[in-house]
Amino acid sequence: MGFIALGINHKTASVDLREKVAFLPESLPHSLQTVCARTGISELAIVSTCNRTEFYTVAEQIEPLLVWLSQERQIASHELKQSLYHHQEQQAVRHLMRVASGLDSMVLGEPQIFGQVKMAYQHAQQAGTVGQQLERVFQQTFAAVKRVRTETAIGANPVSIGFAAVQLAKQIFTDLTKANALLVGAGEMISLVAKHLKEQGIKHITIANRSLERADALAIELGGAKTVLLSDLADVIHHADIVISCTGSQLPIIGKGMVERALKKRRYQPIFMVDIAVPRDIEPQVDDLEDVYLYTVDDLENTIEENRRSRQQAAQQAEQLIEQCTLQFAQDQRAQAANGLVVAYRQQVEQLRLAELLKAQQLLAQGGNPHEVLERLSRNLANKLMHAPSVQLKQAAANNAQDKLLWAADLLGIEKH
Template identity: 80%
Template sequence: MGLIALGINHKTASVQLREKVAFLPDTLTQALQAACDSTGVSELAILSTCNRTEFYGFGDNSQAVLSWLSQQRHLSLHELKSSVYVYEEQDALRHLMRVASGLDSMVLGEPQIFGQVKVAYQHAQQAGTLGQKLDRVFQQTFSAVKRVRTETAIGANPVSIGFAAVQLAKQIFSDFQQTKALLVGAGEMISLVAKHLKEQGVQQITIANRSLERAENLAQELGGAKVVLLSDLADVLSQADIVISCTGSQLPVIGKGMVERALKKRRYRPMAMIDIAVPRDIEPEVDDLDDVYLYTVDDLESTIEENRRARQQAAQQAEQLIEQCAAQFLHEQRAQAAQGLVTAYRQQADEFRVAELAKAQQALAQGANPHEILERLSRSLMNKLVHSPSVQLKQAAAHNEHEKLKWAAQLLGLNSKDN
């Protein structure tokens, strides 16, 4: 039984289908155990995120896993087959490494998927479906991801507007963690910005939004933030070192006059203002003011495009690294698989040795000539060791199996030109 990988992702299936086959964390243990019992797969892990659901395991029948999934989710096999991809052996290992490294993600090089792969590994451990072979596969994958992250620049450059906005603000302030941030809006983009700010250590965050409830929900997700109505924006603007705005307003919500008054209250301490809304939230004239660093989504897009190109170059290096890691691991696994055969062969040879030695010792005890005993011992041991290979070589020659003969010569350490 070999390594298999089977699944669907954002490239092969609609969000509606991905939702149907997704597994909630609290159902994974039961699902893993049920899948192993029903399919004959000896070891199994399930990776389930918003963009993919994938099965990794050891077995010889990926069709059984697919059938189990269709039954569990009440989906037709035809519907699943049109969206499912299946990989085996080195291709399966390479796919897992690419997924864990972010090379197969919607956002190239994103780091979150690595944590999700680790969670899948932990769930398999808890369910008792992670055996030695699959454990080695995951450990090798973790090692490959570490190399990709340390030896390439795949994750060095931000490629999302939200993250790029935070990174830009971080470059302006040397004491970034001590800054006060004002987020205008509470939609998806601002939610991502807020989380990036938190990850970068910014603790003082204020959220201004038309709907107080939506702002409070975001504040709760962050573990605490100040919340104000958008109508109170002028009152809190002077307290902000960083302003990042993204509302759905058709007209600017921050004007030049509002910023001038805020600067006066701040005694003209610098402000970074990043407008990622389209149409713009901040009047362009604000850029005329001293002590204000104003950036728009166009400024970020040019940076992001450069970073995308940089990530593409890094991705090529990462692909080469993964290819090396996958090939090396499978080479080691195949060599290890031969260890049992080597052990059995050595044991057989040792049994021959012990048997012949016992005969020799018995003959010596009976007073036989030592020279004759040694001659008989060596000849008998040689005959036993070469008997089986000799028979196989004669059969190969009789059937014109030239490749087998050539391989046998290499195996026996013989010079092929002598055969």
């Protein structure tokens, strides 16, 4: 039975198919147990995100898993097979390491996937579907990702608009922890921005949104933030050192007049503003104000493109590291395969030792000379240990098997003269 990776991702399958195959995080432990019960698989982990669903298992063949998935999700077998890929053994290990490192992601090098892979491993542990082989694979994968993150710059430069906006804010404010941030909107992009700000230690965040319900939900996710209605934006904007806006409005919601009044209340302390909405949320004329630093999505795209090129270079280094880690894992696996032989050899020697020890004890009990008994014990034990290797060495010499003789010399620790 070997290690297998089987799945679909954004490169091989449409959104519709990815949605059909996806697993909710809270359902994973039960799903893992169900799959194993139906297919006879004992080791299984499932990585399921918006861009991929992958099965990592130890099995002889993938057909039972395919049949289960096709029936469970009511997907025609031929449709499923057209979008599936699968890897075995060393290739499967390499694939998992690349996935967890962000090298196979839509956004190259994105760090979120590592957390999702760790979560998949934890769900599998909870379900009791992690055996010795999966444990080794995942632990080696986590070690590989750590090397990629520490030895390359793949995670150093932002390649998402939200992250780029926060990194830009860090350049303006040396200490974000003391800044007040106003986030306009509460959609996916603002949610990512908010989380990035929290990671940078910012403590004071206000969320302005048309719906307080969505704003309050995001505030809870962040562990605490103020919320206001979008209609009250003019009343709170003067408190903000940082304003990041992304709504679905067709017209600007922050005008030059609103910002002028805010600056006056702030005694003209500068405001850093990022408009990542399309169409724009902030009137372009706001950029004419002396104490405002306004950046648009186009400004961020230039930064992102530069960083994307840097990540491509780092990705090449990461690929080399992954290759090293994959080869090392394969070597470790081959070494593991010798464990049974090592155990059997040790047991054989132990049996010989015990047999000779018993004989020696019997002779001593009969009044034998201790010196002679010990001499006999050591001689018999040495002869029995040397017998099988001696026979093999003579046979190799008779057959002129020089390679075997040299290998035996290394094995026995005999110095060559």
